[in-house]
Amino acid sequence: NRLQESLALFKTILSYSFFQESSTILFLNKKDLLEEKISRSHLATYFPAFKGPQGDAKAAQEFILQMYVQNHGDHPKSLYKHFTCATDTKNIKIVFSSVKDTIFQENIGVFNLE
Incomplete structure (x- = not known):
């Protein structure tokens, strides 16, 4: 399933040494399609660990987000999620305004401009 592939790729990317000193910005796109699919099928069919109510898109989003957060694990830098x-x-x-502000704030800290 694509979500499992995405989670595996996310974990692989985070393991590269280049990204050890980088914060991560995660875009979970197509939330509209997720809401539509959740209304027709139960996430627990594909992910038995999901205990949220069937048809609850917010609970599904939170569950999916937590899988990425767990894969981010003990990564030394922050994870920003959208x-x-x-x-x-x-x-x-x-x-994008939020991302721009995040990058700006991190660079202020890196260059001790606070």
């Missing part, structure tokens, strides 16, 4: 819908331009503007 659920997105690429066709929702207002949401994308907010997310």
Whole structure:
């Protein structure tokens, strides 16, 4: 399943030495499709550890997010998470503004400009 492949790739990428000194920004896109699919099928069918109510998109999002957080594990830098819908331009503007601010704040700290 694609989610399992994505989780494995995420974990692999985080293991590369280059990324040990980098914060991670995770975009979980297509939240609209997730909401649609959750209304028709139960996440527990694919992930038995999911104990949330059937049809609850927020519970499904939180469960999926926690799988990524667990894979991030003891990574030395922060994980910034965003659920997105690429066709929702207002949401994308907010997310990219947040990402820009995050990068800016981290660089201020790196260069001791606080």
